[in-house]
Amino acid sequence: MSITDRSTGSAGVRPSGPGRPGNPTVAEVLNAIVEGQPPVRITAYDGSTLGPTDDPVALEIRTERGLSYLLTAPGDLGMARAYVSGDLALTGVHPGDPYEVLRILQDGVRLRVPPLGEALALARGLGWDRLKPPPPPPYEALPRWRRMLAGRRHSRTRDSSAIEHHYDVSNAFYELVLGPSMTYTCAVFRDPGDTLEQAQAAKYDLVAGKLALKPGMRLLDVGCGWGGMVRHAAREYGVKALGVTLSKAQAEWAQAAIEREGLGHLAEVRHMDYRDAPREHFDAVSSIGLTEHIGVRNYPVYFRTLRDRLRPGGRLLNHCITRADNRMPNNPGAFIDRYVFPDGELAGPGRIVSEMHDAGFEVQHEENLRQHYALTLAGWCRNLVANWDACVAEAGVGRARVWGLYMAGSRLSFERNKIQLHQVLGTRTGPDGDSGYPLRPDWTA
Structure with a gap:
């Protein structure tokens, strides 16, 4: 069958158009x-x-x-x-x-x-x-083989470059898309009609409850973004909180927000690799959206690093996107890798639980928030639509298109269970078996 007589079997669907003799349309x-x-x-x-x-x-x-x-x-x-x-x-x-x-x-x-x-x-x-492939648009990251020039995958230099590609776009752009909460992770909806701000506050309350935060405790938040968890923990729970992020733009915005809110005596955000976080014994550690960036092979070092920052009986809450099963590849698709999260990797939830166990955590609770992330992404897309002209003026039309495409596509993937969002709670249980964890969970979902 030639390309000019291939039937589609439906009226109005057959290719039409002028074309040139001998050339396909x-x-x-x-x-x-x-x-x-x-x-x-x-x-x-x-x-x-x-x-x-x-x-x-x-x-x-x-x-x-x-x-x-x-x-x-x-x-x-x-x-x-x-x-x-x-x-x-x-x-x-x-x-x-x-x-x-x-x-x-x-x-x-x-x-x-x-x-x-x-x-x-x-x-x-x-x-x-x-x-012949045309040159890619300027917003595209280098292919993986060329990123080797920036260092070994998930080396400090290359991780810093990957974080800069995604997060150092423009703080003003993110304010327009994320809204007042300035939170770029899955929210928790008590009702589908909740606003993004209500749902993000509920997420932080859920994390705080799982970590059993109380006044005077010390919290380390790794991959803290614009300091949402740090500020919430200090403001609502009287916790002394330290956040670390590889994004300089995020750290500067977060520290300014801390000062604006009068939380400087309790909260701080530093531009720092999580591996360089103070080697002190914190009462709790939260990791909300960092695990996706560190590489599956680095899970053992990652979880041991967080465990070493906890006092005996302290708790870790790890919140991250996961694959729906362990048969899927860890690497994302080409679009996500080139335009959104260079070098990002996902694993199944079982891998997260196993690596936490092997690093010395006792896993106490696990929860899947997949449907909540679909609602979160829908909210971010609404913000992008409502603020389209301002977003384009701030970051360029190409990057605004990238964000609309990736957020809408990610929403679809969460809705159809192609990816998930899991929170896993673990304790640094002491050698005598004392975890500090009650007989039943001590938070309200």
């Missing part, structure tokens, strides 16, 4: 690599179209470069490159929240590999230059 190219009917309308710069004509949601391939992005990096990376650069447009959805089109595409698009003869005919018709 963009719609014909896409028809050759997509199984069945595309679930949305696709229009192209050459005037050709594919898919249902009455669908309000559509994809528009605006340039030849956009087509080259899609063909040279099939899957999420090619689509992200074309979208971030403006060569691919999504109509019918806001760029701050493309959730609906991502849901439709995930449900309805399956790629196929054309037979060799058909593929060669396409390549000749398009011109071989279309199969």
Whole structure:
């Protein structure tokens, strides 16, 4: 079957458009690599179209470069490159929240590999230059093999570079997206109608309850971000709290917020690697969203480092994104690795529990907050939509598109149980078996 007579089996879905004699249209190219009917309308710069004509949601391939992005990096990376650069447009959805089109595409698009003869005919018709990868957009991180120049994976230098790529975008940008809580981790919703601020405060209260925080205790919060847990613990529980983060921009913002709120006598945030945190015996350690950045091979060192900072009977609350099972690869997809979290890694919840046990923690409680993270991401997307113009002015339209794409896509992954969010509570139980932990949990969920 030739690319020009391949039927889709549905009126209004067959590729159409002018095309040039002997040259395939963009719609014909896409028809050759997509199984069945595309679930949305696709229009192209050459005037050709594919898919249902009455669908309000559509994809528009605006340039030849956009087509080259899609063909040279099939899957999420090619689509992200074309979208971030403006060569691919999504109509019918806001760029701050493309959730609906991502849901439709995930449900309805399956790629196929054309037979060799058909593929060669396409390549000749398009011109071989279309199969040469264009330079990636400026927001894209280097491929992993080139990051080796910045040091061994998860070395201090390379971790610092990865954190800078994601978190040192603009504090003002994050304020617009995250809202007043300035918290970039999963919230806890007592009701789906809760505001983000209510849900983030509830999350901090849940962490504080699991750690049994009381006035006068000492808390270490590793990967503290903009100091949300540190400030909440000091303000609401009278705890002396120290936060550490690899992001200089976060540390500066957090310390300024501490001073504004009059919490300087109790709270402090330092620009510091968690491995360099004071070797003191804290009453509690919280790690909220750090584990994803340290690398699965480093779990033993990571958990031993946190255990060594705890007094006997002290508690660790580890809060992190996980895989839905232990058969999935630790590395994220290409889009997330290049545009969102370079060098990020996830493991299944069982791996977290096992590594905590092996590092000397007694695991006392585990909880999955997967559905809560989907609600959190939906809230961040609403903020991005509401503040779109200001976000674009602050960080650029390309980066704003990246954040909308990744947050909407992550929401979909949490909803469909492709990734999860687990809190695991452990104690540094003493040699006599005294953990300080009660017969039943001593917090209110």
